[in-house]
Each structure stands twice: as C-alpha cells, then as structure tokens.
Amino acid sequence: ELVEVQSNSEDDYVQNLRTLAAEKKYLVIVAVGFMMTDAVKQVAGEYPDQKFAIIDGFDPEMPDNVMMILFKENEGSALAGALAGLIAANDGKDKVGIVLGMEIPPLYKFEAGYRFGVKWAEDYYKQKEGKDVNIDVLYQYTGSFNDAAKGKAAAQAQLQQGAWIIYQVAGGTGLGVFDAVKDVLDSQGKTMGPPFAIGVDSPQDWIKPGVIIASMTKRVDVGVYTAVKDAVEGTFKGGVVELGLKEDGVGISTVDDVMTMFDSLPENTQQQKLEDLGLSSRDELRQYLENTRKQIPDWVWGALDELKAQIESGNIKVPAPMDKESMEEVRAAQTWQEMMELAE
Known part of the structure; x- marks a missing residue:
C-alpha cells in the first residue's frame, strides 16, 4: 500500500516525515527532491530503525538508514x-x-x-x-x-x-x-x-x-523502485546509489x-x-x-x-x-x- 503526503511548504518537510516515521508501519519512506535533504537527515537520525530514501539529495553525514538516490x-x-x-x-x-x-x-x-x-x-x-x-x-x-x-x-x-x-x-x-x-x-x-x-x-x-x-x-521511478525492491527483499543499504545510462536512470526520450x-x-x-x-x-x-x-x-x-x-x-x-x-x-x-x- 502506498501512502502519499504532499508538503505545502518547506516548513512541513520535517513534520510530515516525522508523522510517517512515528507510525512505524512503512517499509521505506521516500522523499523526492534535493530540497528535502536536511529534513531527511534530521528525521532519519531521530528514527534509526526506519528506512528512508531520498531522490536527488546528498549529504556526506547522512545517517546510514538513508539511501541517497542520485542520477548521472x-x-x-x-x-x-x-x-x-x-x-x-x-x-x-x-x-x-x-x-x-x-x-x-x-x-x-x-x-x-x-x-x-x-x-x-x-x-x-x-x-x-x-x-x-x-x-x-x-x-x-x-x-x-x-x-x-x-x-x-x-x-x-x-x-x-x-x-x-x-x-x-x-x-x-x-x-x-x-x-x-x-x-x-x-x-x-x-x-x-x-x-x-x-x-x-x-x-x-x-x-x-x-x-x-x-x-x-x-527516471525517478527507477530510483523509487530500487529503494522499495531492496527494502522488500531485505537488501536495503544506506549510502549513495547512482543511476546512469547503464542502470536506465537517465536517457533520451x-x-x-x-x-x-x-x-x-x-x-x-x-x-x-x-x-x-x-x-x-x-x-x-x-x-x-x-x-x-x-x-x-x-x-x-x-x-x-x-x-x-x-x-x-x-x-x-x-x-x-x-x-x-x-x-x-x-x-x-x-x-x-x-x-x-x-x-x-
């Protein structure tokens, strides 16, 4: 089951992520966009047992329960x-x-x-x-x-x-x-x-x-699929996953x-x-x-x-x-x- 949460402004990022994490029922929480990097870093630190993924976000000090999906x-x-x-x-x-x-x-x-x-x-x-x-x-x-x-x-x-x-x-x-x-x-x-x-x-x-x-x-969908698949199969690891041409992460339409x-x-x-x-x-x-x-x-x-x-x-x-x-x-x-x- 997919639950989608839309933030009205940047001020909502932390609260929305916290609300989801506190429910302790999601395999993985996916945040889309580099603007959410700091919020994910903060909330992932508060909920170390919850898996997170962020699309287009990177921080060298990101907690290790966060998969950072980047594109080439x-x-x-x-x-x-x-x-x-x-x-x-x-x-x-x-x-x-x-x-x-x-x-x-x-x-x-x-x-x-x-x-x-x-x-x-x-x-x-x-x-x-x-x-x-x-x-x-x-x-x-x-x-x-x-x-x-x-x-x-x-x-x-x-x-x-x-x-x-x-x-x-x-x-x-x-x-x-x-x-x-x-x-x-x-x-x-x-x-x-x-x-x-x-x-x-x-x-x-x-x-x-x-x-x-x-x-x-x-292909943000390929990025999200990667995070969900790893979470479902029990192979989820924090850190950077880079998707290029070979991984079908980018291309020409x-x-x-x-x-x-x-x-x-x-x-x-x-x-x-x-x-x-x-x-x-x-x-x-x-x-x-x-x-x-x-x-x-x-x-x-x-x-x-x-x-x-x-x-x-x-x-x-x-x-x-x-x-x-x-x-x-x-x-x-x-x-x-x-x-x-x-x-x-």
Whole structure:
C-alpha cells in the first residue's frame, strides 16, 4: 500500500516525515527532491530503525538508514549535447544553447555533460563527413526554476545569436525556452523545427510537439523502485546509489516514453492538449511526434546509440564537476578527450 503526503511548504518537510516515521508501519519512506535533504537527515537520525530514501539529495553525514538516490545527469546530458551538436553540424550551424536554473553544483553535471556531447558530435561529424566543425555552446544561468519569462528571454537572446538547438535545464523557467523556439517557428510559418528545444527530467515532448525534438529523462521511478525492491527483499543499504545510462536512470526520450507520459495525465488535460494542438486523437499526437523526429536524419539517432553504448561500457567517461573551478576546466577544454581526462 502506498501512502502519499504532499508538503505545502518547506516548513512541513520535517513534520510530515516525522508523522510517517512515528507510525512505524512503512517499509521505506521516500522523499523526492534535493530540497528535502536536511529534513531527511534530521528525521532519519531521530528514527534509526526506519528506512528512508531520498531522490536527488546528498549529504556526506547522512545517517546510514538513508539511501541517497542520485542520477548521472552528466551521462544523459551528453546524449542531449550530441543530439544538439549533430543537428547543428548537419544543418551547417555553429551554435547551440543551454538555459539553466540556479547556478548550483547539481546543474554543473547537466552543463558539463551537454558540452561533452557537443564536442563528441564535432568529432563524430568530422569522421563521418571529413569536415571540421566548431560548435559554440551559449549558456545562461537564469537564477530561477519558476520564471518562464526569464527562460524565454534567455532563449530569445541565444536564438538571436544563432543557437540552433536549446537544451532547457530550468524547471518551470524552461517552459519559456519552448515558447521562444515556437515563436521563431511561427514567424517562419513552420510547424516543426529546426530550430528545436530539448526538454529535461520527464519526456516533455508532448508539451510542444514539433518544437521539442527529445528530452533528457531522469527516471525517478527507477530510483523509487530500487529503494522499495531492496527494502522488500531485505537488501536495503544506506549510502549513495547512482543511476546512469547503464542502470536506465537517465536517457533520451523515445516516442513511447512520451506517450506513456501523456497517458498518465488527467483525462481533461489530455483532451485540452489535443484541442490546443488541433489534433483529434492520441494516435495523431503519436504521428506528430514521429514526424518531428523525422526532421532529423536517421544516422543522428544511430550516433546517439553508439555514444550511449560507449558510455554504458565504460569506454567513455563523462565529467561531473561539483564545483565552479572544475566546471571552468570543462568549459576551457577543447576536445571531448580532454574533458574525459577531467572525468578520470
């Protein structure tokens, strides 16, 4: 049996966790989001016999009854960067963008991975076509996760500077990125990109089909499943569990992923969305998503599979800087091989 508790504000975190822990009847209590880290640390200390898991939260001094589930967003973002870089190279463009939320260490993993993927794409394209390409990454931290207007302004600035694809890593702020790209397509009388946006965390493609070529997905469900499975099987251990491409913790959305996401929305939201898009059925939405992907040559999708396999096998390592100094080193690196040395 699943019991779900929603906190109205950060002030409720500790009390809600305490209430659940005091009942002493839950196999594992799962807290979602790095904002809950301190609350979990405090309450887990008060209830050492209760198992806890936190998604996206880390503290080196976390009690040992807490499983900290982290994602290798650097690996998923490398695929997003490769996608952006290959589309740009194939279309003869030399700039891609990334719009981020607050400048905090967890977001460096996204930026570093994206940059890595773009550099890898330059190299791949050169091997394939025999042409040198040099693609600049325009980046902006907006300082917010819930200001769509800021996201739109940041994306507009990048589009004006020639960004061909923009990856949004900014929560609600990033919705403005989709709007900015759609405005450009509208002004050109186009229903599908390029230019394109790349979504984040969940398969966001359904939000603006034709605008969003794919999303870098973070499988929170896989994280929760891991914690619950271990608790049920009696193998639960505190400490860090990191989920990357190999563990299916991160990835690039497929059309199936997007439709699964769409089907999980409330019925009236689904209907409203189809209406807004001028579509009469979910099958038409699927077709629209598939057609969007056909704007990109098949070899690009094949290249992403190659990079994914190399990362999964450990042949390629993607940097995951956790402080500003390490991030600056990645920004300064000229090749993906140089970046990989920083990862090691």
